[in-house]
Amino acid sequence: MSTAPGWLSALGRERARPTRLRDWPHAGWLVVGTVCFGAFMGQLDASIVTLTYHPLRTAFHASLAEVQWVSLGYLLALTALLIPVGRLADAHGRKLTYLYGFVVFTAASAACGLAPTLGALVGFRVLQAVGASMLQANSVALVTTSAPADRMRAALGVQAAAQALGLALGPTLGGLLVATLGWRWVFWINVPVGVLAVVAGIYLLPRTRHRAAVTGRDLPGTLLLAAASTSLLLGLSGVAGPGVPHWVAIALLGLAVATSIGFVARLRCASAPLVDPALLRNRDVAAGLLGALGGYLVLFGPLVLVPVTFADAGRSPLRAGLVLTALPAGFALAATVADRLLPDGWTERTRATTGAALSVLALAGLFAVPPASTWLIGPLILLGVALGLFTPANNTLIMAAIPGSTAATGGGLVNMARGLGTALGVALVTLALTAGAGMRPLDGPTLAVLVLAAAALVTLGSARAQRGRAPGGASPSR
Structure with a gap:
C-alpha cells in the first residue's frame, strides 16, 4: 500500500506543539x-x-x-x-x-x-x-x-x-x-x-x-489590488527617478487611481470579497492603517535623506551609517522598554498619539541642526523613540478591532500599509531632493524634511481619530 497519500496529508496538516511547551x-x-x-x-x-x-x-x-x-x-x-x-x-x-x-x-x-x-x-x-x-x-x-x-x-x-x-x-x-x-x-x-x-x-x-470559512477566492479583486499597488509603486519610482518620461509616470499613477476605484467597487459587489468591507469601515482599522502608512513613510524617509545629504557634503558613508543608526536604535529601545517606563493608565490611543506628536517634534528638530553633521543624532534618536512608541500601540488598536478568525488578513493589511509607506518614504524624499536642487530659499533636504513633517502630522491625526476600544477578536491558539 502506497504511503504517498499519508505524506501528502501530513504536508497539509498543522502539527501541534508538544504538550509541555503548549x-x-x-x-x-x-x-x-x-x-x-x-x-x-x-x-x-x-x-x-x-x-x-x-x-x-x-x-x-x-x-x-x-x-x-x-x-x-x-x-x-x-x-x-x-x-x-x-x-x-x-x-x-x-x-x-x-x-x-x-x-x-x-x-x-x-x-x-x-x-x-x-x-x-x-x-x-x-x-x-x-x-x-x-x-x-x-x-x-x-x-x-x-x-x-x-x-x-x-x-x-x-x-x-x-x-x-x-x-x-x-x-x-x-x-x-x-x-x-x-x-x-x-x-x-x-x-x-x-x-x-x-x-x-x-x-x-x-x-x-479559529479559521475563516472558505467562501471564494475573488480573483478579480486580487488582480485589481495587484494592479493598483504595482502601478502606484512603478509610478512613484518613475516620478522620483531619472530616465522615465513624465507621461509614463503620470499614466501609471492614473492607472493606480483607476484600479483602486475598481478595487473598492469590487469590495462592495463581490459575494466573497478579498477584504471584508466591514473591516475598512471600522474607524480604528481605517485610521490605524493610515497611521501605519504614515509611520513607515517617516521611518524610511531618513534612510534616503541622510546618506544623500552626507554624500553631497563629502562625508564618508561610514559616518553617515553611524549617524543613521540612531534612528532604528531609538525605535528598538522604545518598542522594548517603553511599556515599563510609561504610566500604567495610558491607553493605546494615548501612547499612539504621544508617539506621533513626538515624531512631529523630532522632525522640527531637524531644522534646528546643521545638515550632514553628527548633531543629527539627537533628532534621529527622538524620531526613532517616537515611532517605536507609536507603532506597537497603533498595531494593537488595529488588531484588537479585527476578529481573530481574520487576523492574518488584518495582518496583511497592516504590512501592506507599511510596504506602501516604505515605498512612499523612499520615493517622496528622492523626489524632494531632486526637485529641491537649486531652489531658494528651500533646498532639497529642507523640502524633504517638510514632506516628512507633513506625513507625521497625518499620522498624528490618524492616532487622534482612533477610539481605542477593548480588544474584540484575538483569541489564543493552541
Whole structure:
C-alpha cells in the first residue's frame, strides 16, 4: 500500500506543539521569539540588498536602472501578495503558511546567491517575495492570537524591535559581506537563519484554532489590488527617478487611481470579497492603517535623506551609517522598554498619539541642526523613540478591532500599509531632493524634511481619530 497519500496529508496538516511547551505559562513568548526570526530577516533583507547594487553592476555589466529591479521586483510582488496570502492563511492555517513561507524564502535566497544572470536574480527575488509575503501576512496575526490580551502591545513591541534591529544591521552587515565574501553572501546569509526558523516554528508555533470559512477566492479583486499597488509603486519610482518620461509616470499613477476605484467597487459587489468591507469601515482599522502608512513613510524617509545629504557634503558613508543608526536604535529601545517606563493608565490611543506628536517634534528638530553633521543624532534618536512608541500601540488598536478568525488578513493589511509607506518614504524624499536642487530659499533636504513633517502630522491625526476600544477578536491558539 502506497504511503504517498499519508505524506501528502501530513504536508497539509498543522502539527501541534508538544504538550509541555503548549501548557507552559510563557509559551506565547516562544511564539513571539519565533516570529521575530521572520521580522528580523524581512527588514535585514530590505536594507542589505541595496549594498549589492555596485557589485551587481560590475558582475553583470548592467546599468543602475536595471539593477534596481532586484529591489523593485521584490517590493512589487510582496505588496501585491500580502492580503491574498493573509486570506488564504486565515482559511487554511497560519502556522502552515508561515512555515512554508520560510521554506520558500530560504530556498529562493539560496537560488539568488547562485543566480547566473541579472534576469535570473530578479526572478528569484520575486520568488523570495512570495515566501516573504507568507511570513509577513502571518507575523502580526501569530503574535496577537498567541500573546495574552494584556501583553499584546508588549509582544508587538518586541516584534517591532526585531524589525528595527534588522533594519539597523542591514547596511553594516551588507557592507561587510560585500567587502569580504562578495555579493552572493548577502543572499546566502538567509539560509542558515531560515533553516533554524523552520525547525523552531515546527515545535513552537501554535496550530490555528479559529479559521475563516472558505467562501471564494475573488480573483478579480486580487488582480485589481495587484494592479493598483504595482502601478502606484512603478509610478512613484518613475516620478522620483531619472530616465522615465513624465507621461509614463503620470499614466501609471492614473492607472493606480483607476484600479483602486475598481478595487473598492469590487469590495462592495463581490459575494466573497478579498477584504471584508466591514473591516475598512471600522474607524480604528481605517485610521490605524493610515497611521501605519504614515509611520513607515517617516521611518524610511531618513534612510534616503541622510546618506544623500552626507554624500553631497563629502562625508564618508561610514559616518553617515553611524549617524543613521540612531534612528532604528531609538525605535528598538522604545518598542522594548517603553511599556515599563510609561504610566500604567495610558491607553493605546494615548501612547499612539504621544508617539506621533513626538515624531512631529523630532522632525522640527531637524531644522534646528546643521545638515550632514553628527548633531543629527539627537533628532534621529527622538524620531526613532517616537515611532517605536507609536507603532506597537497603533498595531494593537488595529488588531484588537479585527476578529481573530481574520487576523492574518488584518495582518496583511497592516504590512501592506507599511510596504506602501516604505515605498512612499523612499520615493517622496528622492523626489524632494531632486526637485529641491537649486531652489531658494528651500533646498532639497529642507523640502524633504517638510514632506516628512507633513506625513507625521497625518499620522498624528490618524492616532487622534482612533477610539481605542477593548480588544474584540484575538483569541489564543493552541
